[in-house]
Amino acid sequence: MVSFFRRKKPETPSGSESARRYSAEELAAAFPTAPAGGAVPAPVERPIPPPAEAPPPAPAPDVVEAEPGAEPVPPEAHAAPSSPAAIDAVAERGTESVTEPAAPVAVVAEPRPSKPTPAAESSADIPGVPATAVAAPAGKRGWRDRLRGSAFARSFGGLFYTNPKLDEDLLDQIETALITADVGVAATTELVAALRKRMNAREFIDAHALLLALREQLLALLRPVAVPLRIERADKPFVLLTVGVNGVGKTTTIGKLAKRFKDEGRPLMLAAGDTFRAAAVAQLQAWGERNGVAVIAQGQNADAASVAFDALQAATARNIEVLIADTAGRLHTQQGLMAELGKIKRVLQKIDPDAPQEVLMVIDGTTGQNALSQLRQFHAAVGVTGLVVTKLDGTAKGGVVFALAREFGIPIRFAGIGERPEDLRVFDAEAFVDALLPETLGA
Ligand SMILES: Nc1nc2c(ncn2[C@@H]2O[C@H](COP(=O)(O)OP(=O)(O)OP(=O)(O)O)[C@@H](O)[C@H]2O)c(=O)[nH]1
Ligand SMILES: [Mg+2]
Numbered sequence: 211m212v213s214f215f216r217r218k219k220p221e222t223p224s225g226s227e228s229a230r231r232y233s234a235e236e237l238a239a240a241f242p243t244a245p246a247g248g249a250v251p252a253p254v255e256r257p258i259p260p261p262a263e264a265p266p267p268a269p270a271p272d273v274v275e276a277e278p279g280a281e282p283v284p285p286e287a288h289a290a291p292s293s294p295a296a297i298d299a300v301a302e303r304g305t306e307s308v309t310e311p312a313a314p315v316a317v318v319a320e321p322r323p324s325k326p327t328p329a330a331e332s333s334a335d336i337p338g339v340p341a342t343a344v345a346a347p348a349g350k351r352g353w354r355d356r357l358r359g360s361a362f363a364r365s366f367g368g369l370f371y372t373n374p375k376l377d378e379d380l381l382d383q384i385e386t387a388l389i390t391a392d393v394g395v396a397a398t399t400e401l402v403a404a405l406r407k408r409m410n411a412r413e414f415i416d417a418h419a420l421l422l423a424l425r426e427q428l429l430a431l432l433r434p435v436a437v438p439l440r441i442e443r444a445d446k447p448f449v450l451l452t453v454g455v456n457g458v459g460k461t462t463t464i465g466k467l468a469k470r471f472k473d474e475g476r477p478l479m480l481a482a483g484d485t486f487r488a489a490a491v492a493q494l495q496a497w498g499e500r501n502g503v504a505v506i507a508q509g510q511n512a513d514a515a516s517v518a519f520d521a522l523q524a525a526t527a528r529n530i531e532v533l534i535a536d537t538a539g540r541l542h543t544q545q546g547l548m549a550e551l552g553k554i555k556r557v558l559q560k561i562d563p564d565a566p567q568e569v570l571m572v573i574d575g576t577t578g579q580n581a582l583s584q585l586r587q588f589h590a591a592v593g594v595t596g597l598v599v600t601k602l603d604g605t606a607k608g609g610v611v612f613a614l615a616r617e618f619g620i621p622i623r624f625a626g627i628g629e630r631p632e633d634l635r636v637f638d639a640e641a642f643v644d645a646l647l648p649e650t651l652g653a
Contacts, residue, residue, distance in 0.1 A: 336500060336631070338462055338493070345632035346603070353635070353645040356627040362391035362608035362646040366421075370648045374417045381406055384424065391646075392578050393609035397616045401427055418651075425643060425651055431612050432639035437621035439568060439596060441476070447525040447533045449558060449565040451518075453551055453588055454572035456539030459600035459626055461490065463572050464534050465497030466626075466634035472501050476531045481521030482507035483514045483554065486538035494536050514538065514550065515557040522561045535566070542587035551592040570623065572598045573614070575606030582610075585618055600626030603633070608646050 336343075346352030357363055365387035374380045381402055388398040404427060405420060414420045441448045450467075452460045464480060471478050480498050482505055484490035491507045498505035506521035518535050525533040537554065540547035558565040571594040573581045588594050599611055602625055611622065622637040635641075644651075 336465070336497075336629075339629045343629045345630040346628050350638075350641045350644060352633075353627060353638070353641040354649075356603040356633075357608060357642070357645040359604075360391070360602070360606055360608040360646060362387070362393075365390055366646065367648050370421075370650055376409065376414055376417045376420060380417055380420065381409070388609060390607070391609035392607040392613065394579055394582070394613035394616075397431070397612050400616075421647070421651060425647055428612065428643045428647075429639055431615050432622075432643065435597075435615040435619060435622045436637050436639040437623070438636050439570075439621075439623040441471075441532060441567075443531060446562055447479075447522065447530045447565075448567045449522060449525075449562070450532060450534045450568045450570055451537065451554065451558075451566040451592075452535065452570050452572060453537055453592060453594070454539060455541055455574075455584055458539065458572045458574040458577075459598075460484075460539065460572045461493050461497070461536055462629070463570075463598050463600060463624070463626065463634060464494065464536055465501070466631045467534060467624075468497060468501040468503050469631040470634065471532050472503060477529065478503050478532045478534070479521060479525045479528070479530045480505045481518055481533060481535040483517050483521075483535045484538040485510055485512045485514050485517060490536070490538065515554045518554050519557045519561065522558055522565065526561065542584045548587060548591040551588075555592055568596050569594050570596045570598060572600060573610075575599045575602040575608070575610065575626070576604055578607065578610060579613065582613060582617060585614060585620070589618070589620070594620055596621050596623040598622075598624045598626065598634075599637075603627045611642065 346356045369380075369383055369387060374383065384405070385398055385402045388401060389395065393401070401424065405424060408414065408423060409420060414423065452464055454460050461484065468478060468480060478501075480494055480503055482491040482494045484494070485508065488510060491505075491509055495505045495507065497503075506517065506524055508517050508520070514537060521533055521535060524530075535554070537551065538547075540550075542548065555566060555569075569592050571585060571588050573584065577584070585594065585597070597614065597620055599606075599614075599622060602608065602611075614620070615622065625635050625637050625642065627633050627635055
């Protein structure tokens with residue numbers, strides 16, 4: 211067994227840097243615990259690399275030091291696999307490193323022999339999840355439980371409590387509630403104008419009827435984007451590339467998806483493409499280990515496109531059905547880092563011209579209207595095909611989901627309504643809208 215924590219980089223001048231262990235601070239950074247409703251983590255600025263082009267650059271030789279007591283690895287065992295079969299053979303040997311000056315170096319972290327993960331298991335061993343976290347109740351109740359604290363639900367709850375009359379004042383209150391809940395000016399203006407028109411045409415007998423009409427309008431905005439992710443079994447891996455700004459929940463979402471796909475019986479692999487943050491690779495490996503899923507990694511500061519390339523080669527050779535690639539969080543305003551995403555995509559397409567089959571952008575539901583400019587920039591850089599809106603259980607106002615749907619029409623695949631793996635729900639327009647509106651609407 212070879213430990214990632216002991217990777218050595220012989221080319222490092224001092225030699226000590228490459229052999230170092232992770233500090234408590236780095237590990238804490240790898241498994242952050244965001245309390246439900248916590249503030250959005252401050253995006254991390256990082257140096258912008260010079261524009262790089264495919265093919266993936268070859269990192270210098272990398273050596274993995276064996277754990278004490280382990281058999282020494284013969285030099286020839288470090289030769290990089292030159293063919294898919296060779297990569298497969300390396301992967302089959304277990305957690306291992308391969309080295310060759312002219313090729314990327316991969317660490318394939320194999321899952322430990324099947325560790326049972328019953329649903330009721332304590333969350334103490336789930337990376338980044340507080341031991342006290344419990345899954346939301348199943349079905350619509352879970353959505354309502356988790357979203358009841360949102361600004362949207364609170365405003366409309368208050369509005370109902372006052373037993374409103376059917377008049378202009380009610381429309382004003384609805385307008386304020388929608389704006390406050392981050393629905394955005396454009397969508398709010400459209401929604402309220404449509405209600406006013408129908409009210410003036412005497413279509414509503416009372417305020418309750420008007421609010422029912424609002425529910426229908428909100429559903430009409432979301433139904434077109436409530437398109438679940440479909441993974442058809444094919445003769446090549448379905449590559450899912452996750453992107454998004456810092457701290458939005460990319461790695462956690464990958465962990466949750468890994469559990470979902472594993473439970474569905476899909477052969478699965480993860481690629482540790484966040485090579486920027488000190489312990490990001492360890493965070494993904496912990497999720498992989500917990501779910502019994504292999505993780506392809508090269509460690510910190512490796513070229514992210516090279517990791518993705520390696521991973522797709524390995525996944526193809528091993529007849530993997532789904533490959534999920536993590537990427538480092540990046541500010542949408544940093545052009546160099548955004549260009550790096552395009553490079554990852556191009557490098558994947560050297561193996562499969564259709565890859566990635568899904569570019570899944572993770573958006574923090576507490577972000578507010580800034581989510582719109584984030585999506586605009588990521589979409590321009592890498593062509594986003596699906597969204598995950600996370601942290602809807604926290605201080606998220608809820609309304610930004612409508613603004614995103616109206617402006618982009620990009621499918622919302624999943625919603626994060628908590629930190630447990632079970633809390634990543636397939637996006638359900640009706641469950642979402644009804645969780646935001648008072649139960650007295652009869653939904
Ligand atoms: N309450 C809540 N917390 C979540 C949800 N999804 C993720 N988190 C938390 O958000 C924090 C950040 O998650 P990460 O998965 O590390 O975020 P990331 O986007 O990978 O971060 P970087 O790699 O640093 O860019 C962790 O504490 C997660 O537990 C969610 O749906 N609800
Ligand atoms: Mg991450």
